Amino acid sequence: MLCFSGNGVLNIKAGNFPVHQQKMQGFVVGFKGSRIFCLHIYAMQAIDVPQSASLYKYLDKLDFNNAYKIACLGVTDNDWKLLALESLLGLNLEVARKSFIRIRDLRFIELLNVIEEARKKPNYNQQLYLGDILAYQGKYPEAAKTYSGAGHVKRAVEMYTDLKEWEQARKWAATSDAISLPDLLRLQAKWMEEIGDFKTAAELYIAAGDVLKAVNIFGEKKWLEQLADLIKTLDKSEMASLKKAAEIFRVHGQFQYTIECYLKMGDYENLLDLYIETQQWDEAHKIVDMNPKMELTKFYLAFAHWLAVNDRFDEAQEAFRKAGQAGASSKVLEQLTHNAVVENRFDDATYYFWMLSKEHLKTILHKEAFTEEDRQTLELFLLYRKMSEIYYAYNFIFKYTEEPFTTLTQDQVFNIARFLITQLPDDTPLNISRLYILFALAKHAKDLQAYKLARYTYDRLHQLRLPPHWADQVDLATIAIKAKPFTDKEDLQPVCYRCSATNLLTQKGNQCLNCKHEFVYSFYSFDVLPLVEFYPEDDIPDEEAFKLIDREPPTGITAAHSEAVQSLTFTEGPSETFDNDPFGRLLDLYEQEQRQEPLKVNREILLSLKKTEVFIKRWPSPSLKTQYYRSMVPQIPVILCPSCNHFFHEEDYEIASIQKKRCPVCRCPSEL
Numbered sequence: 001m002l003c004f005s006g007n008g009v010l011n012i013k014a015g016n017f018p019v020h021q022q023k024m025q026g027f028v029v030g031f032k033g034s035r036i037f038c039l040h041i042y043a044m045q046a047i048d049v050p051q052s053a054s055l056y057k058y059l060d061k062l063d064f065n066n067a068y069k070i071a072c073l074g075v076t077d078n079d080w081k082l083l084a085l086e087s088l089l090g091l092n093l094e095v096a097r098k099s100f101i102r103i104r105d106l107r108f109i110e111l112l113n114v115i116e117e118a119r120k121k122p123n124y125n126q127q128l129y130l131g132d133i134l135a136y137q138g139k140y141p142e143a144a145k146t147y148s149g150a151g152h153v154k155r156a157v158e159m160y161t162d163l164k165e166w167e168q169a170r171k172w173a174a175t176s177d178a179i180s181l182p183d184l185l186r187l188q189a190k191w192m193e194e195i196g197d198f199k200t201a202a203e204l205y206i207a208a209g210d211v212l213k214a215v216n217i218f219g220e221k222k223w224l225e226q227l228a229d230l231i232k233t234l235d236k237s238e239m240a241s242l243k244k245a246a247e248i249f250r251v252h253g254q255f256q257y258t259i260e261c262y263l264k265m266g267d268y269e270n271l272l273d274l275y276i277e278t279q280q281w282d283e284a285h286k287i288v289d290m291n292p293k294m295e296l297t298k299f300y301l302a303f304a305h306w307l308a309v310n311d312r313f314d315e316a317q318e319a320f321r322k323a324g325q326a327g328a329s330s331k332v333l334e335q336l337t338h339n340a341v342v343e344n345r346f347d348d349a350t351y352y353f354w355m356l357s358k359e360h361l362k363t364i365l366h367k368e369a370f371t372e373e374d375r376q377t378l379e380l381f382l383l384y385r386k387m388s389e390i391y392y393a394y395n396f397i398f399k400y401t402e403e404p405f406t407t408l409t410q411d412q413v414f415n416i417a418r419f420l421i422t423q424l425p426d427d428t429p430l431n432i433s434r435l436y437i438l439f440a441l442a443k444h445a446k447d448l449q450a451y452k453l454a455r456y457t458y459d460r461l462h463q464l465r466l467p468p469h470w471a472d473q474v475d476l477a478t479i480a481i482k483a484k485p486f487t488d489k490e491d492l493q494p495v496c497y498r499c500s501a502t503n504l505l506t507q508k509g510n511q512c513l514n515c516k517h518e519f520v521y522s523f524y525s526f527d528v529l530p531l532v533e534f535y536p537e538d539d540i541p542d543e544e545a546f547k548l549i550d551r552e553p554p555t556g557i558t559a560a561h562s563e564a565v566q567s568l569t570f571t572e573g574p575s576e577t578f579d580n581d582p583f584g585r586l587l588d589l590y591e592q593e594q595r596q597e598p599l600k601v602n603r604e605i606l607l608s609l610k611k612t613e614v615f616i617k618r619w620p621s622p623s624l625k626t627q628y629y630r631s632m633v634p635q636i637p638v639i640l641c642p643s644c645n646h647f648f649h650e651e652d653y654e655i656a657s658i659q660k661k662r663c664p665v666c667r668c669p670s671e672l
Helices: 052-060 063-072 077-089 095-102 106-117 127-137 140-149 153-162 166-173 181-194 199-209 211-221 224-232 239-251 253-264 268-279 281-290 296-310 312-320 328-342 346-362 372-402 410-423 434-447 451-461 468-481 541-547 582-592 603-608 648-658
Strands: 001-008 007-014 020-023 026-031 035-040 043-048 531-535 558-563 565-569 599-602 614-617 628-629 638-640 647-650
Touching: 001 199, 001 582, 035 211, 043 106, 052 077, 063 077, 095 106, 181 199, 211 224, 211 239, 211 582, 224 239, 224 253, 239 253, 253 268, 268 281, 281 296, 281 558, 296 328, 312 328, 312 410, 328 346, 346 372, 346 531, 372 434, 372 582, 434 451, 434 468, 451 468, 531 541, 541 603, 582 599, 614 638, 638 648, 647 648
Parallel strands: 531 599
Antiparallel strands: 001 007, 007 020, 026 035, 035 043, 531 628, 558 565, 614 628, 638 647
16 A cells, blocks of 8 residues: 655555545655654644545455455444445455454344354355345345245245235245245234234234134124124134134123024034023023933023022922932922022012922822821921911011001001911011011000000010110100000900900910910901811711712802802891801800810711801812811801912902912912
8 A cells, every 4th residue: 555645635545446536735754554644834744544445446346355454444334334244245254254343243243153154064055145144234125035046935034024024025925835824924913913903913813714813802802793793704613713702702691692603513512501591491492302312400400490480380390300309499499488588578488488388298198108207297388388377477567667658457467467476486487577576566556455465565575675766666655555444445356256255465376265266367457257167077088078068059048169269149038047057056065065176067067058158278188187167257258269278358369469360378370
């Protein structure tokens, strides 16, 4: 390299290349590297002159070694980078490495390491790595063409995939059969998920044939309409996608789409479970009929529980039997009863207790083979029937106390409360408040002039813990009642229609104190009905007794009888007295002899009875004796419910059943 000056021009000559000139004042006296020492008049100056021009000339000649020597004299970082890249493209790896080290470009140094290792292998492809070099420089179209020329189109696709240039990636992928377009679509879809474009990702998964992932995206984002549109395009071969879609629809309550998925899959077991869950029993039965070999225990159990909850216990029993759990119906009924009591649904509790008693009575089939177990079952029947009556009556008191308005009369509330006091066992049933009963009884006893009963009831109230808002009221009433006579109004005292004895309002139990005859109540107003119980003599079977009673009434009396109702209408004619009434004379005889056992009548008396005056309680089990009652005051119309065997005043029964057309106790359909 030669450096000289003259005529205000600096000349630098490198090798055989033309002289490089630039303006400069003074004379060159020496140079070192890229620094020139120049004398100008009397001053010595040091001027930095880059060797870029000389470097470019050597690079044009591809003389990388001399170019490197020139660069060492002093060039810019950009010149070093140019030298490194040109050397790399010229595959002068030694100069390239030194240059990249000089500018500390670790990325290209790693590439050099890869190329050097590849050159040691027999299958080295120089064009492939030239493509890598171009890609590292950002010359992607040139790199892709180089890859393609080297027979590695996949490398070009991978490059554009890494760059997220999906159109270019698909363009190059289409030029080679060795590249799977669905795989490329999956990669793009995954990237769309990463950037939050889930809709496009789902579309790409569908295009790639990966429907399950699209279903998962629709489910996670709750895009149920899009999922429904997708499901319509699928067939049975997409089992996994259909199953997942069915799960998503089911979780979100889209049962119609869930059914569509199960039908496409032919998955009748899950379809049956869905019908059970949604209580579509008609559709469920169709599935059962189509697939009789399926495991149907779960179906029949669920169906039986539903039937029981909806008061269809006869059908529920059959369903439990088909499920192989015939005894489960009673357990379900007991749970329903408990829930109704706890939730203060005493009307439902009444019905459930009645059904429990009915279920237990059905299990006693043969009176001749009466066992200890049958005896216990019979006791349960009587217990549940009594609980049904108690909760039925308490429902009136509870509503009277809790609700602001009532349709009950004073007499009705008084009678109901008094009935409950006589019927409640010492261990008060669940959720029944003696406080409510005593409070209602005391209040109306005072208003109806039953002062003795009111005083007795207020004394009992003071033994209980009163609510704060009742305490003053009860205290004032207790003081006020002491100013009243210690008597009860005679019209309120129950009269026994067997012995005509008047009983005390404060007495315990439900029997006449004189003859021990049980009072019979109308189960709406809870008035004592004019009914006397009797039995045929032991040698008279029930069938014969029925025939003796079932005869045409005497002249002057017209009887009306229906399956659900017995009523009596009188026309003009002579009235009977005990003088010509064998039944009445028998009552007189029992009273004179003070006999307290049940009244037993012979054939003659049975023949004399009018059919319209006799009520017969027939029980579905032979373990219970048939009960006979005679109305002592035929002018008072009485109705006997044939299902639960409870008596009502005809007017009371009409009022109680006018809305729902059924018995208020057992819910048996009424014809009134």
